Amino acid sequence: MADLVQEEQKVLGIDEEGQNKGTESEGNNNNNNNNKRTHLEGQGEKDMQGNPIHRSSSRPQLDVSKAEIQSNVEDKYPTILLPNQSDDLSHLALDIGGSLIKLVYFSRHEGQSDDDKRKKSLKERLGLSNGNRRSFPILGGRLHFVKFETRKINECLDFIHSKQLHRGLESRYSDAAANENAIIKATGGGAYKYTDLFKERLGVGLDKEDEMNCLVAGANFLLKAIRHEAFTHMEGKKEFVQIDHNDLFPYLLVNVGSGVSMIKVDGDGKFERVSGTNVGGGTYWGLGRLLTKCKSFDELLELSQKGDNRTIDMLVGDIYGGLDYSKIGLSASTIASSFGKTISEKKELENYRPEDISLSLLRMISYNIGQIAYLNALRFRLKRIFFGGFFIRGHAYTMDTLSFAVQYWSNGEAQAMFLRHEGFLGALGAFMSYEEHGLDDLMVHQLVERFPMGAPYTGGKIHGPPLGDLNEKISWMEKFLQKGTEITAPVPTTPVAGTTGLGGFEVPLSKGSALRSDASALNVGVLHLVPTLEVFPLLADPKLYEPNTIDLADPSELEYWLTILSEHLPDLVDKAVASEGGTDDAKRRGDAFARAFSAHLARLMEEPSAYGKLGLANLLEMREECLREFQFVDAYRSIKQRENEASLAVLPDLFVELDSMDEETRLLTLIEGVLAANIFDWGSRACVDLYHKGTIIEIYRMSRNKMRRPWRVDDFDVFKERMLGSGGKKKAPHRRALLFVDNSGADIVLGMLPLARELLRRGTEVVLVANSLPALNDVTAMELPDIVAEAAKHCDILRRAAEAGGLLVDAMINTDSSKENSSSVPLMVVENGCGSPCIDLRQVSSELAAAAKDADLIILEGMGRSLHTNLYAEFKCDALKLAMVKNQRLAEKLIQGNIYDCICKYQPSS
Numbered sequence: 001m002a003d004l005v006q007e008e009q010k011v012l013g014i015d016e017e018g019q020n021k022g023t024e025s026e027g028n029n030n031n032n033n034n035n036k037r038t039h040l041e042g043q044g045e046k047d048m049q050g051n052p053i054h055r056s057s058s059r060p061q062l063d064v065s066k067a068e069i070q071s072n073v074e075d076k077y078p079t080i081l082l083p084n085q086s087d088d089l090s091h092l093a094l095d096i097g098g099s100l101i102k103l104v105y106f107s108r109h110e111g112q113s114d115d116d117k118r119k120k121s122l123k124e125r126l127g128l129s130n131g132n133r134r135s136f137p138i139l140g141g142r143l144h145f146v147k148f149e150t151r152k153i154n155e156c157l158d159f160i161h162s163k164q165l166h167r168g169l170e171s172r173y174s175d176a177a178a179n180e181n182a183i184i185k186a187t188g189g190g191a192y193k194y195t196d197l198f199k200e201r202l203g204v205g206l207d208k209e210d211e212m213n214c215l216v217a218g219a220n221f222l223l224k225a226i227r228h229e230a231f232t233h234m235e236g237k238k239e240f241v242q243i244d245h246n247d248l249f250p251y252l253l254v255n256v257g258s259g260v261s262m263i264k265v266d267g268d269g270k271f272e273r274v275s276g277t278n279v280g281g282g283t284y285w286g287l288g289r290l291l292t293k294c295k296s297f298d299e300l301l302e303l304s305q306k307g308d309n310r311t312i313d314m315l316v317g318d319i320y321g322g323l324d325y326s327k328i329g330l331s332a333s334t335i336a337s338s339f340g341k342t343i344s345e346k347k348e349l350e351n352y353r354p355e356d357i358s359l360s361l362l363r364m365i366s367y368n369i370g371q372i373a374y375l376n377a378l379r380f381r382l383k384r385i386f387f388g389g390f391f392i393r394g395h396a397y398t399m400d401t402l403s404f405a406v407q408y409w410s411n412g413e414a415q416a417m418f419l420r421h422e423g424f425l426g427a428l429g430a431f432m433s434y435e436e437h438g439l440d441d442l443m444v445h446q447l448v449e450r451f452p453m454g455a456p457y458t459g460g461k462i463h464g465p466p467l468g469d470l471n472e473k474i475s476w477m478e479k480f481l482q483k484g485t486e487i488t489a490p491v492p493t494t495p496v497a498g499t500t501g502l503g504g505f506e507v508p509l510s511k512g513s514a515l516r517s518d519a520s521a522l523n524v525g526v527l528h529l530v531p532t533l534e535v536f537p538l539l540a541d542p543k544l545y546e547p548n549t550i551d552l553a554d555p556s557e558l559e560y561w562l563t564i565l566s567e568h569l570p571d572l573v574d575k576a577v578a579s580e581g582g583t584d585d586a587k588r589r590g591d592a593f594a595r596a597f598s599a600h601l602a603r604l605m606e607e608p609s610a611y612g613k614l615g616l617a618n619l620l621e622m623r624e625e626c627l628r629e630f631q632f633v634d635a636y637r638s639i640k641q642r643e644n645e646a647s648l649a650v651l652p653d654l655f656v657e658l659d660s661m662d663e664e665t666r667l668l669t670l671i672e673g674v675l676a677a678n679i680f681d682w683g684s685r686a687c688v689d690l691y692h693k694g695t696i697i698e699i700y701r702m703s704r705n706k707m708r709r710p711w712r713v714d715d716f717d718v719f720k721e722r723m724l725g726s727g728g729k730k731k732a733p734h735r736r737a738l739l740f741v742d743n744s745g746a747d748i749v750l751g752m753l754p755l756a757r758e759l760l761r762r763g764t765e766v767v768l769v770a771n772s773l774p775a776l777n778d779v780t781a782m783e784l785p786d787i788v789a790e791a792a793k794h795c796d797i798l799r800r801a802a803e804a805g806g807l808l809v810d811a812m813i814n815t816d817s818s819k820e821n822s823s824s825v826p827l828m829v830v831e832n833g834c835g836s837p838c839i840d841l842r843q844v845s846s847e848l849a850a851a852a853k854d855a856d857l858i859i860l861e862g863m864g865r866s867l868h869t870n871l872y873a874e875f876k877c878d879a880l881k882l883a884m885v886k887n888q889r890l891a892e893k894l895i896q897g898n899i900y901d902c903i904c905k906y907q908p909s910s
Ligand SMILES: CC(C)(COP(=O)(O)O)[C@@H](O)C(=O)NCCC(=O)O
Pocket: 564, 620, 678, 680, 681, 682, 683, 684, 685, 686, 742, 743, 776, 837, 861, 862, 863, 864, 865, 868, 883, 886, 887, 888
């Protein structure tokens, strides 16, 4: 296959037009639902200008038209869908501290689309029952994390009001009209201090929740529900840690606020404050302010970054004439006495640099806290210490100092850890105290964190109200062109020529400069709660499963892939804009998308762990999500259509050719066909270049002709033996095969469908597993029934199987068919629950999980699903991984081969 590169030159004639045709702009249908909100009336309540608001009831106004119970009859607590409910119902909780107000709010977005109905009826027909799946009190939604400075509390109130977050919080059980009963759960001192203000401005009361309770509830939720929430921080290096939920308790939670609380946590709601110290964040800030004249805590912290504490602290070396005190294990650089050097010198405060003072103070307080924390861990035999509280603030030096202290005093036995959402522990805990949200039951696989534009500026930093609707986002991105570096955010710093696309990403000016003192701060995304997601049941051991093959913690890998994604951008933007009819609105959105995605790339370049532990799969998904955020629904739709049509036109010939072969030759030809057709990949730079040089069919033929065995990874013979038997001995066919399909066009039509047909012919049920949402040119579960229906016109096997599987009903060809009256094993389609070129099998759709129950063969196809992710995954059943490697670096790294080499990796169930 390697000489395909030379072969490219010979192929002529394709152009990549088409993506502009047949598509219409869907316009910029902003979802600014706030405007649609029903008018509420009430007595005595005031709006933001102080005018009375009239409300008809204390409850949120729901549009219950077409309400439907969504569950099986046997479900005890059925969920009720309100398809016409126009806006989110929200829960809001607050942690009002001395310097920051933290908000956690929940928004619900769910409706039953036609596709949901299709899936439901398909599942019923195929008997894919919900099994023992529970029903959920929440339908799914999003948890948002936002911060405001307490001194700007009015901004916070405006934000709550503009998003109407205080509505829908009234008791859901009572019809009482009195809005005075409306409450928001709140913790922190400000919950007491600002009660009247909230009542006056928003007409709601603050229901105070105990701070300690909230901290623990928040920490427990995060540690159990969020993957890689915790991280260690040593010598400037973050490492995310996966904590086993069954081995979480007990732990020590050290909350470093103004003072310090040390809490031994033994379980949910089970904790005890075992110690504390009055020397904490308030001490640092108070002393620091007096000694340095700094105006803010952040300013003081920033100063410390440029400090040298040796001018202030007395070191062991100062006492021992530059030598270590090795007898008791103290090096010359160990601090013997914080601020000790100042006694012997005849200097006044003005003679010391504020930077050095700040650093000495920081080290003094952090070491002290670290040491007391360690002693308490020792006292109760706790091996993990989690630090949180406003003093930490993701500040690298503080974390390093605390870690060093714990490591030093415990001789490496205990470990200091930090939490990505540490600033939100209290608010989250207050949120958890609402009883009816059902959040405490959520599990890791039901949560997906996403980083929309706006999240970096709300969750991670204080920037006032986040960007709400699309138009706001676009104009905000446009402002960067004018404002450039003035805005403290991870954005490209220079305007880019051309209408669409950015040529590359630019890293904001250096770390530690005035521009960004928070370079190492972590972003907190929006948590999507998807109760229907499940762990793929056929994973051999979910605990050992790691989807990503490439480790982006390796800086050279990260740089390579960020650069690749950046280079792809202009082309992707062109496709996206064309897919929306090339209108001015689409161009504007395209530009904004390019800037937004470049900003993410730049942020990652600057701080690789800014978004937590990311693999290549996450990066590729982030690109798709970013497109969706700017309302590019399906950038490759016309390319997909065109390639489907071209491939379907030659499919009958392929069937004839295959049917003339003996079983063995046919199986080989089929696998060759899958590998060859995987070349149609619009996500690969090399392949896209190739498409300029030939028609779809020419490229497919050429690729087929080059499919000489042995492939770079070639387990075909073992697979063949399982399929066809050996030495005259036949083997029972597989019961059910799950085929994880990849691209549209030749890949699905000339590759995977013929393979599915062969399995069906042998009596194996086939489930085609496709994306729930578009990603590059991948075929989606929505698109598949039509493609199958078209293919079935030329093939009885497919037709009968598709009828048996209910697919032709979906494609509206034969509405009378059912499983019972067909003699064939069924061909089915299920969605996989994702919208990315890769697949993380820890989070798949419930349909797929249900379909997997009876499966004894899985076939993963394509680079995204079987190379970038899952190459090393092990399964409980037979697994075949098929892909063409369409990237030179990856080929060299993973299979010591070349671009266009193929893998056919077969792993029989053990
Ligand atoms: C995005 C992809 C994983 C899609 O591959 P597929 O799963 O369709 O085989 C792949 O095209 C890819 O890794 N592209 C980026 C690298 C490159 O342009 O070479």
